[in-house]
Amino acid sequence: MYGKKEAEAHGLDCVCYVDIDVCKQGSVLHGLRVLSFDQAREKYGDFNLFLTPDWEKHDEIVKYLIKNGLDKERILNAMEECAGCADLDSSLGVVSTGLFPCCRIGDDMNKPPVAWWEDSDKDIESTVLQYVAVRDRMVRQVRDAKECQCAGCAMIKTAYRPVKKKIEKLGLAIETSCQLSCIYCCFDRDSRRMYGVSNGSHKARDYDYKRFIEILEWQGLLDPHRLFNFDKHRSIAKEFDYKGFIEILERLGLLSVKTTIHFGAGEITINPRIDDILNVVEKYNLLVYTNAVIFNDRIASLAARPGSSMNISVDAGTRETYKLIKGADAFDRVWGNIKRYTDCGVKISAKCVVIKENSNVADMEGFAVRAVEAGVSELRVSTDHYMQIPLTDAQMRLIAKMLCLAEDNGLHFNFEWSIKADERYKILRYKYRCT
Numbered sequence: 001m002y003g004k005k006e007a008e009a010h011g012l013d014c015v016c017y018v019d020i021d022v023c024k025q026g027s028v029l030h031g032l033r034v035l036s037f038d039q040a041r042e043k044y045g046d047f048n049l050f051l052t053p054d055w056e057k058h059d060e061i062v063k064y065l066i067k068n069g070l071d072k073e074r075i076l077n078a079m080e081e082c083a084g085c086a087d088l089d090s091s092l093g094v095v096s097t098g099l100f101p102c103c104r105i106g107d108d109m110n111k112p113p114v115a116w117w118e119d120s121d122k123d124i125e126s127t128v129l130q131y132v133a134v135r136d137r138m139v140r141q142v143r144d145a146k147e148c149q150c151a152g153c154a155m156i157k158t159a160y161r162p163v164k165k166k167i168e169k170l171g172l173a174i175e176t177s178c179q180l181s182c183i184y185c186c187f188d189r190d191s192r193r194m195y196g197v198s199n200g201s202h203k204a205r206d207y208d209y210k211r212f213i214e215i216l217e218w219q220g221l222l223d224p225h226r227l228f229n230f231d232k233h234r235s236i237a238k239e240f241d242y243k244g245f246i247e248i249l250e251r252l253g254l255l256s257v258k259t260t261i262h263f264g265a266g267e268i269t270i271n272p273r274i275d276d277i278l279n280v281v282e283k284y285n286l287l288v289y290t291n292a293v294i295f296n297d298r299i300a301s302l303a304a305r306p307g308s309s310m311n312i313s314v315d316a317g318t319r320e321t322y323k324l325i326k327g328a329d330a331f332d333r334v335w336g337n338i339k340r341y342t343d344c345g346v347k348i349s350a351k352c353v354v355i356k357e358n359s360n361v362a363d364m365e366g367f368a369v370r371a372v373e374a375g376v377s378e379l380r381v382s383t384d385h386y387m388q389i390p391l392t393d394a395q396m397r398l399i400a401k402m403l404c405l406a407e408d409n410g411l412h413f414n415f416e417w418s419i420k421a422d423e424r425y426k427i428l429r430y431k432y433r434c435t
Contacts (some may be wrong), residue, residue, distance in 0.1 A: 002034070004030050004052075007050040007052075008188070009077075012048075012050060012076070013049075014032060014050075015032070015036040015044065016032050016033050016034070016035050016040060016044075016248055017029055017032050017035070018034075018035055018036070018037055018040045018049065018099055019034050019035075019036070020036070020037065020064070022036075023200070025198045026157075031278070033040040033333050036164050037068055037070075038066070039327060039334075041069075041070075041232045046071075046074065046077045047074070048076050049065065049070065049074060049075050049076065049083065050074075050077055051075060051077055051078070051079075058079055058160065059081070062075060062078055066351075072163070072209060075163075076161040076164070076434055077162060077164075078162070078164070079160040079161060079162055079163065079435075080160070080161060080163055081158065081159070081160050081161075081424075082158065082161060083140060083143055083156055083157070083158045084142055084143060084156065084157070084158075084159070084161045085101075085102075085150060085153065085155045085156050085157075086141060086155070086267055086398055087101050087102035087155060087169075088101045088102070088121060088135065088138060088139055088142065088150065088167060088415055089139065089161055089165050090162075090164065090165065090168040090169060091167070091169040091170075091171070092167045092168060092169070092171065092254075093171040093173065094170070094171065094172050094173060094174070094245070095173040095265065096112050096173070096175055097114075097116060097117065098115050098116040098117050098127065098131075099114065099115045099128070099131040099399075099426065100114045100115075100129060100131075102155070106434065113185075114131075114134075115127050115128075115130040115131035115134055124241060124244055124248055126249050128245075128249065128252065128254075129252075132154075132252070132254070135165070136165070136245070137167070141191060142156055146415040147255075152203055165254075166254060166255065166256050166258075166259070167254045167259055168258055168259055168260065168304075169259075169260055169262060170249075170255070170259055170260070170261045170262065170264055170284075171262040171264060172242070172261060172262065172264075172277075172281075173264065173265035173266060173367070174263055174264070174265060174266030174267065174268045174269055174271050174277075175265055175266040176267050176268065176269075176271040176272075177266070177267070178266065178267045178270075178291060179202075179267065179270065179291065179293050179328060179330075180291050180293070180326045180327055180328050180330075181295075181326065181327030181328070182313075182315070182325060182326055182327070182353075183223070183324075183325055183327070183355070183357070183371075183397070184325075184353055184355055184384040184386075184387070192248045194426070199269075200420070213341075226418070231361045242276065242277050242280045242281070243276075243279075243280045244272075246280050246281065255284075257284075258285075259284050259285065260284065260285040260287055260307065260308075261281045261284045261285070261286055261289075262286075262289065263286065263288045263289055264289040265288070267287060267290060267291060267293075268290060268299070268314070269293070269296045269299065270292040270294065273289045273388070274296070274298075275298075276417055278298055278302065279301070282302055284306045285307035286302055286305075286308045286309075286311075287309055287310070287311060288303055288307065288310045289310075289311045289312075290310060290311075290312055290313070291312065291313070291326075292310075292334045292337040292338055292341070293328075293330050293333060293334060293337070294337070295340050295341070296339040297318065299343055300340070300344040301344070303341070303347075304344050304345035304346045308346075308347075308375070309346065309347040309348065309349065310346055310347070310348045310349070311340060311348075311349045311351060311380070312334070312348060312349070312350055312351065313351040313352075313353060314334060314335070314350055314351065314352065314367065314370070315352050315353050315355075315358055315367075316331065316340075316352075316358050316363050316366075316367065317349070317358070317360050317362060317363040317364060317365060317366020317367035317368070317369065317370060318331075318363055318366050319331040319332065321357055321358050321360075321362075321363050321402060324336075324357055325357050325358065335370050335373075335374055338350065338374040338376065339373070339374045339375060341376070342375035342377075346407060347377040348374075348377055348378075349376065349377065349378040349380045349414070350367075350371040350376040350378070350379055350380065350381040351372075351379075351381075351382060351416075352364075352367050352379070352380070352381055352382070352402075353382045353383065353384060354381065354382070354383050354391065354395055354399060355383070355384060356376065359394065359395045359398055359401060360398070361391075361398065361401070364398045364399065364401060364402040365401060365402060367379075367402060368402045368403075368405040368406040368409075368411070369405065371406065372405075372406065372409040372410075372411055377412065378411070378412045378413065378414055379402075379403070379406045379411055379413040379414070380413070380414050380415075380416060381402075381403070381413065381414070381415050381416065381427075382415075382416035382418050382419065383416075383418045383419060385416075385418045388418065390420070391419070391423050393426075395426045396423060396426050397430050398428060399427050399429075400427050400428075400429075400430035400431040400433075400434060401431075401434055403427070403431050404431055404434045407431075415427075
């Protein structure tokens with residue numbers, strides 16, 4: 001039954017089973033006749049085939065099918081065991097500057113392939129085709145262990161990977177200004193690095209960018225012809241043809257009913273085009289990143305469907321720390337809205353970005369208590385993705401106590417990639433001691 005459900009999840013209409021076991025041929029399984037390979041070819045001609053066996057037999061079966069005249073292109077979920085990256089295979093991020101497969105662009109990480117809107121005069125289909133060509137070339141280079149932009153990335157692993165690449169995670173950057181001003185926000189990243197501002201400092205939030213630009217202009221250090229034009233690219237985001245973009249991806253066969261669309265890099269609940277955007281994507285699974293300052297009935301309805309969910313960073317267990325980190329007094333409102341979403345049946349991951357401001361018992365344990373009371377499905381632990389400052393031993397002990405409290409109340413937890421393997425090990429060891 002798993003194979004039939006999996007095929008249908010890819011939007012396929014199943015007409016029969018094919019099996020080389022003569023004992024099964026002629027029987028009926030889950031309402032479908034089991035045929036031999038020759039019988040299926042005689043009845044359906046050049047049929048498409050969806051493999052269901054375990055991967056240990058995958059190569060053997062693919063070789064058998066090809067040997068018996070089935071074009072490999074007609075094996076819809078053919079796999080190959082090779083080096084690769086899940087994001088490169090099946091992710092696509094869309095921002096006002098272009099298309100890319102992942103956001104792992106820290107100082108010590110790779111620079112993923114990008115297709116810029118400007119390179120194709122902002123024509124959507126040309127940019128998509130350019131991206132697919134760049135991605136496919138990179139996939140081959142990674143598979144063959146050749147030098148490329150992704151070489152050395154920790155995400156490259158050897159595994160069974162689909163021959164036909166489908167976009168399973170489509171990230172749409174909403175790029176709407178947020179009501180909050182989180183002190184770890186990635187939009188402050190460059191200023192913090194450039195001026196040595198420490199993690200969790202308000203200097204990044206309060207920096208006088210206008211005065212800084214004026215000084216550079218006065219010193220003659222800026223070339224207006226080579227500067228990145230933020231206003232120009234923001235206008236692309238405001239005018240972006242979401243409907244046309246999704247239709248092109250569908251026509252090119254890059255999406256499936258398993259595709260999940262991620263909304264991030266901006267607050268969707270205050271986007272003036274929210275209804276138009278949701279109209280375009282409502283048939284797909286959604287993962288909505290929001291600050292939950294505003295409750296939206298339609299998002300609640302869509303996110304409550306099986307396969308959809310929400311991710312909300314709260315980062316505090318006390319009102320005072322929330323205001324300190326977020327720059328707004330919305331602590332009670334946010335937790336109240338989270339409870340409203342879960343009451344609608346939405347699966348929510350409540351996220352805590354651990355920085356020095358919330359590294360205390362009141363906030364760590366308070367966060368877990370609030371998450372349990374709000375009925376969230378999962379507690380996620382992260383650090384500042386961009387500053388990548390290692391956790392202290394005291395912070396790891398606090399996280400362990402928070403996870404103990406959450407787990408004692410039936411709440412699952414997970415670590416984001418910024419929590420390193422050795423840090424996870426220590427946190428889980430401390431957690432084991434406190435259980």
